[in-house]
Amino acid sequence: xxxxxxxxxxxxxxxxxxxxxxxxxxxxxxxxxxxxxxxxxxxxxxxxxxxxxxxxxxxxxxxxxxxxxxxxxxxxxxxxxxxxxxxxxxxxxxxxxxxxxxxxxxxxxxxxxxxxxxxxxxxxxxxxxxxxxxxxxxxxxxxxxxxxxxxxxxxxxxxxxxxxxxxxxxxxxxxxxxxxxxxxxxxxxxxxxxxxxxxxxxxxxxxxxxxxxxxxxxxxxxxxxxxxxxxxxxxxxxxxxxxxxxxxxxxxxxxxxxxxxxxxxxxxxxxxxxxxxxxxxxxxxxxxxxxxx
Amino acid sequence: xxxxxxxxxxxxxxxxxxxxxxxxxxxxxxxxxxxxxxxxxxxxxxxxxxxxxxxxxxxxxxxxxxxxxxxxxxxxxxxxxxxxxxxxxxxxxxxxxxxxxxxxxxxxxxxxxxxxxxxxxxxxxxxxxxxxxxxxxxxxxxxxxxxxxxxxxxxxxxxxxxxxxxxxxxxxxxxxxxxxxxxxxxxxxxxxxxxxxxxx
Numbered sequence: 001x002x003x004x005x006x007x008x009x010x011x012x013x014x015x016x017x018x019x020x021x022x023x024x025x026x027x028x029x030x031x032x033x034x035x036x037x038x039x040x041x042x043x044x045x046x047x048x049x050x051x052x053x054x055x056x057x058x059x060x061x062x063x064x065x066x067x068x069x070x071x072x073x074x075x076x077x078x079x080x081x082x083x084x085x086x087x088x089x090x091x092x093x094x095x096x097x098x099x100x101x102x103x104x105x106x107x108x109x110x111x112x113x114x115x116x117x118x119x120x121x122x123x124x125x126x127x128x129x130x131x132x133x134x135x136x137x138x139x140x141x142x143x144x145x146x147x148x149x150x151x152x153x154x155x156x157x158x159x160x161x162x163x164x165x166x167x168x169x170x171x172x173x174x175x176x177x178x179x180x181x182x183x184x185x186x187x188x189x190x191x192x193x194x195x196x197x198x199x200x201x202x203x204x205x206x207x208x209x210x211x212x213x214x215x216x217x218x219x220x221x222x223x224x225x226x227x228x229x230x231x232x233x234x235x236x237x238x239x240x241x242x243x244x245x246x247x248x249x250x251x252x253x254x255x256x257x258x259x260x261x262x263x264x265x266x267x268x269x270x271x272x273x274x275x276x277x278x279x280x281x282x283x284x285x286x287x288x289x290x291x292x293x
Numbered sequence: 294x295x296x297x298x299x300x301x302x303x304x305x306x307x308x309x310x311x312x313x314x315x316x317x318x319x320x321x322x323x324x325x326x327x328x329x330x331x332x333x334x335x336x337x338x339x340x341x342x343x344x345x346x347x348x349x350x351x352x353x354x355x356x357x358x359x360x361x362x363x364x365x366x367x368x369x370x371x372x373x374x375x376x377x378x379x380x381x382x383x384x385x386x387x388x389x390x391x392x393x394x395x396x397x398x399x400x401x402x403x404x405x406x407x408x409x410x411x412x413x414x415x416x417x418x419x420x421x422x423x424x425x426x427x428x429x430x431x432x433x434x435x436x437x438x439x440x441x442x443x444x445x446x447x448x449x450x451x452x453x454x455x456x457x458x459x460x461x462x463x464x465x466x467x468x469x470x471x472x473x474x475x476x477x478x479x480x481x482x483x484x485x486x487x488x489x490x491x492x493x
Binding site: 083086088108109110111112113114117119121123125126127136137139140170172186 | 397398488
């Protein structure tokens with residue numbers, strides 16, 4: 001009877017039931033992957049009208065509080081997949097679950113405000129100060145000015161920008177790395193449990209990118225956000241990802257932990273790793289251990 | 294000269310105010326139609342070409358002919374320019390910004406008022422400025438159908454072959470145009486999107 005209820009209800013309900021069962025009987029412990037997936041893709045397919053399939057039957061889950069790097073070459077469908085989560089793209093079939101609930105059943109505006117979004121060009125609004133950019137979601141939700149300012153300042157400090165110096169500036173007065181930090185702060189403003197990041201450091205020089213990656217890793221470890229990170233940079237995926245999902249022409253080729261990814265003998269994975277570490281002999285196996293140490 | 298001013302000074306001042314009011318009313322009318330139409334076109338881009346096309350055709354009709362129909366109509370021409378300007382201003386915004394505004398969960402109204410309008414404002418205001426200056430000139434013709442304004446002095450001067458009277462209408466009209474240009478220039482500067490080369 002109880003299990004019937006469990007599977008009839010949505011994922012969110014399931015949690016409640018599972019918790020109840022645990023308390024009342026003290027024996028039933030629900031399997032982890034059922035309860036803690038923050039984002040789940042189920043057989044997601046997408047094609048543009050008369051176009052080829054950009055997403056072909058994608059299924060995987062992102063555990064709460066972890067980072068999954070979606071890796072793949074240009075045109076492999078990474079960004080498209082990311083954008084199904086905040087419904088910037090609606091799949092033709094399959095479903096996307098956010099904290100156990102189908103994103104289509106959520107109010108569109110509330111869904112998007114509850115999901116942080118960072119892109120490569122940052123998309124900072126040029127006519128707004130840094131501080132206003134960061135607080136924009138709160139502004140959209142009619143939060144008090146003072147509250148917005150305080151939150152902006154906290155977040156700017158959290159991403160390594162001194163709020164008093166950078167808050168009043170305009171985006172054009174910032175360097176690429178600084179802009180990217182502001183973009184991240186803005187995505188965090190509404191305290192979303194989930195962050196979508198689309199090549200966030202793609203336009204930065206290697207040194208700045210490294211700094212940003214360190215900052216992000218440290219921040220994510222502290223804030224316990226669930227992150228879906230789109231990148232074509234293998235090193236970035238290895239460094240930041242708890243899992244690596246490799247897409248190839250819209251199909252999912254792998255969903256592996258970084259160590260497994262490097263050890264994999266899948267031809268697509270091998271060729272990706274090889275292409276990335278061309279010229280660096282046996283650099284690949286060290287990439288994880290070395291950087292994670 | 295001083296005698297002339299003594300005789301006509303009061304009238305010039307009054308007609309200048311009238312002229313200003315004519316221009317203002319026309320611009321208000323034109324803006325009230327043109328900006329919403331321009332915005333609407335950005336939502337239905339398929340309509341842009343025909344609508345702007347028709348507006349451009351209207352613009353080619355001589356102002357004097359238009360006065361024959363209805364007083365405010367001469368400014369249809371200006372309106373055409375404004376429709377195109379508003380449309381171009383909003384369409385010209387970096388699509389990434391629109392995309393981000395949507396992805397952040399701004400409502401359509403918020404996206405329009407917080408992002409699109411402020412970013413398109415410099416274009417819209419530039420259009421408004423040009424149109425206003427032209428309008429000050431065209432408004433002199435309004436006197437032909439008895440709408441008043443500085444054109445009255447000009448027409449009277451032409452009819453009585455009195456060059457002083459023509460200038461009494463023309464000079465204030467020209468000054469008015471310059472003043473409008475300068476004033477709106479300041480507004481435009483204020484609305485400018487901060488970027489390299491501008492004082493932020």
